[in-house]
Amino acid sequence: MKIVTGNDLKSGAVIWWTGVGWSLDVNNAADTGEQGAKIIAREEGVQNVVGAYVIDAEKDENGVRPLHIKERIRALGPTVRPDLTLKPSDPQAVNWVI
Amino acid sequence: MYKYDEYDQQMVDTRVEEFRDQVRRRLAGDLTEDQFKPLRLQNGLYLQLHAYMLRVAVPYGTLNSEQMTVLGDIADKYDRGYGHFTTRTNIQYNWIKLEDTPDALADLAKVEMHAIQTSGNCIRNISSDQYAGASADEVVDPRPYAELLRQWSSFHPEFLVLPRKFKIAVIASETDRAAMRLHDIGIQLVKDAQGQVGAVFYVGGGMGRTPFIAKKIREFVPIDQMITYAEACVRVYNRYGRRDNKYKARIKILVHELGLEAYSKEVDEEFAHLLTQPIEPPLAELERIQAMFADPAFETGLSDEIELSDPDFRLWVERNSFAHKAPGYAIANVSLKPIGGIPGDATSDQIRLMARLAKDYSFDELRVTHAQNIVFPHVKKSDLFALWQELVKADLATPNLDTVGDIIACPGLDYCALANARSIPVAQKISERFGSARRQAEIGELKLKISGCINACGHHHAGHIGILGVDKKGKENYQLLLGGSEGADTSLAKITGPGFDEDGVVDATEKAIEVYLANKQGDERFLDTYRRIGMAPFKEAIYG
Numbered sequence: 001m002k003i004v005t006g007n008d009l010k011s012g013a014v015i016w017w018t019g020v021g022w023s024l025d026v027n028n029a030a031d032t033g034e035q036g037a038k039i040i041a042r043e044e045g046v047q048n049v050v051g052a053y054v055i056d057a058e059k060d061e062n063g064v065r066p067l068h069i070k071e072r073i074r075a076l077g078p079t080v081r082p083d084l085t086l087k088p089s090d091p092q093a094v095n096w097v098i
Numbered sequence: 099m100y101k102y103d104e105y106d107q108q109m110v111d112t113r114v115e116e117f118r119d120q121v122r123r124r125l126a127g128d129l130t131e132d133q134f135k136p137l138r139l140q141n142g143l144y145l146q147l148h149a150y151m152l153r154v155a156v157p158y159g160t161l162n163s164e165q166m167t168v169l170g171d172i173a174d175k176y177d178r179g180y181g182h183f184t185t186r187t188n189i190q191y192n193w194i195k196l197e198d199t200p201d202a203l204a205d206l207a208k209v210e211m212h213a214i215q216t217s218g219n220c221i222r223n224i225s226s227d228q229y230a231g232a233s234a235d236e237v238v239d240p241r242p243y244a245e246l247l248r249q250w251s252s253f254h255p256e257f258l259v260l261p262r263k264f265k266i267a268v269i270a271s272e273t274d275r276a277a278m279r280l281h282d283i284g285i286q287l288v289k290d291a292q293g294q295v296g297a298v299f300y301v302g303g304g305m306g307r308t309p310f311i312a313k314k315i316r317e318f319v320p321i322d323q324m325i326t327y328a329e330a331c332v333r334v335y336n337r338y339g340r341r342d343n344k345y346k347a348r349i350k351i352l353v354h355e356l357g358l359e360a361y362s363k364e365v366d367e368e369f370a371h372l373l374t375q376p377i378e379p380p381l382a383e384l385e386r387i388q389a390m391f392a393d394p395a396f397e398t399g400l401s402d403e404i405e406l407s408d409p410d411f412r413l414w415v416e417r418n419s420f421a422h423k424a425p426g427y428a429i430a431n432v433s434l435k436p437i438g439g440i441p442g443d444a445t446s447d448q449i450r451l452m453a454r455l456a457k458d459y460s461f462d463e464l465r466v467t468h469a470q471n472i473v474f475p476h477v478k479k480s481d482l483f484a485l486w487q488e489l490v491k492a493d494l495a496t497p498n499l500d501t502v503g504d505i506i507a508c509p510g511l512d513y514c515a516l517a518n519a520r521s522i523p524v525a526q527k528i529s530e531r532f533g534s535a536r537r538q539a540e541i542g543e544l545k546l547k548i549s550g551c552i553n554a555c556g557h558h559h560a561g562h563i564g565i566l567g568v569d570k571k572g573k574e575n576y577q578l579l580l581g582g583s584e585g586a587d588t589s590l591a592k593i594t595g596p597g598f599d600e601d602g603v604v605d606a607t608e609k610a611i612e613v614y615l616a617n618k619q620g621d622e623r624f625l626d627t628y629r630r631i632g633m634a635p636f637k638e639a640i641y642g
Binding site: 013 | 124125127131145146147148149150178192193194195196197440511512513517520522523526572573574
């Protein structure tokens with residue numbers, strides 16, 4: 001699947017396009033198919049996102065997982081600071097990245 | 099320490115308000131990201147992997163306790179309670195919000211700090227010897243000269259859009275503690291036979307994807323021509339440096355492609371021309387600056403004896419202190435590399451504690467080192483034990499300076515948008531494997547440096563052991579290099595062979611260390627043994 005990610009203009013937080021808006025959780029990312037460029041142009045134009053781009057991901061019973069490690073780290077947070085990730089209470093969360 | 103005059107303060111304050119307006123316009127949609135990006139970068143604000151990152155300049159690594167306190171406060175007020183000290187002796191915050199940035203910069207400006215010269219294709223923050231003004235082996239204190247260079251280069255209208263970023267280091271000792279020859283310009287201050295101070299100029303050094311050791315271009319530039327000569331060097335680079343390919347745009351490529359002789363000829367001509375122009379600051383300005391770097395009021399008649407009956411304290415003194423020029427004083431190093439920790443990171447509480455300790459024990463002064471550590475430059479030997487006890491309580495007393503645990507590591511793929519692989523987890527695993535004091539003592543001086551991509555922010559080219567993280571078909575892969583050094587004996591590390599996964603490179607590192615221990619003669623360091631026996635025995639052990 002193709003998903004769209006970028007950073008929130010004000011906070012810089014990593015965000016994912018859900019089909020109707022933006023989410024901090026990659027699991028809410030929508031498959032944008034061939035519409036990525038159009039979504040990016042519109043959303044950057046209205047100042048909702050900065051530095052947006054399309055990436056490859058896969059979806060299974062556990063949720064959405066970007067194919068590249070860099071995007072998985074963006075989705076979770078720094079692997080060396082579990083307390084600062086989106087899943088600070090899950091000691092196994094880093095394994096999802098690797 | 100240098101104290102801002104009204105012009106310095108006005109420049110920094112004006113810059114903050116200018117950026118505040120630029121941020122307002124960006125948030126209002128009056129500026130696009132393409133328009134705004136160069137403006138934010140000129141104020142040290144990057145967009146990194148997880149968020150905006152603010153890099154704050156610490157000119158030549160020197161700061162006072164009030165400034166250090168504010169660095170800790172910013173970590174709490176605008177970030178997530180910690181900061182990361184970098185190999186350019188700066189500090190960066192990983193989670194700054196765009197809308198908060200002007201306020202953070204305003205807080206910095208109140209204590210004479212800023213984020214200027216921390217990004218963009220300009221002359222970057224000038225770096226120097228972290229022991230400047232304290233060590234016995236320096237010819238002069240290099241900081242006033244670094245400050246003069248800072249003033250010359252800040253907002254220099256000709257050099258705001260160079261072909262690429264430009265880094266200058268200034269030292270004044272034979273012992274190079276600032277990786278001087280791995281800079282675009284390296285300056286070593288010396289005295290001639292008549293005792294006159296002058297500058298030896300080196301040009302064209304750097305790491306990154308194409309590492310070069312800077313070449314000596316001028317044996318002795320009189321000190322009242324130092325700025326003029328630097329201007330000539332940068333002008334020639336600005337004129338001929340490549341702008342068609344960012345990977346070939348650094349001065350090292352120009353010097354390499356033109357050859358030192360041809361580049362030098364151009365510089366000589368430019369220098370001769372510039373000497374006819376009144377661009378050199380008057381010596382009175384240097385003297386004004388030098389007066390602010392006068393020695394603190396060292397006590398006299400102090401004993402050099404240190405009570406070393408506590409074995410842990412003794413180990414820390416032996417490993418982390420350095421000889422001071424004043425009797426009864428020592429230079430104390432704080433390692434920001436606890437066993438298994440994140441190199442260069444410090445919490446806001448640790449930062450504020452170091453600020454207070456500097457006030458209590460080190461004449462209100464601290465230094466940031468390119469090895470991502472902190473220095474108290476002027477500590478009475480009789481105060482070392484009390485200082486150490488306070489550091490122990492804050493997990494800041496790891497006795498590992500210049501050993502295998504004192505790892506330089508870039509933020510890597512955990513934070514950096516440019517990285518290909520994570521650096522910090524590799525550093526943590528190596529630190530844990532070799533963490534015991536006995537093991538570190540057995541190995542002795544070993545400088546290990548890790549970069550998460552070819553840009554080499556972790557200085558892997560200059561590591562006795564260097565590790566370079568790369569992307570291999572979407573997976574992290576680590577190359578092992580041996581034989582680099584950033585000291586007076588600067589050399590570039592060579593790659594051992596095929597790369598490894600994360601655990602594999604830690605094992606390979608251990609094999610390399612075992613080869614060293616099996617072959618070392620006398621007091622040889624890892625680097626000495628490597629240079630004597632060559633790469634072959636190491637390759638045999640690692641890949642055989």
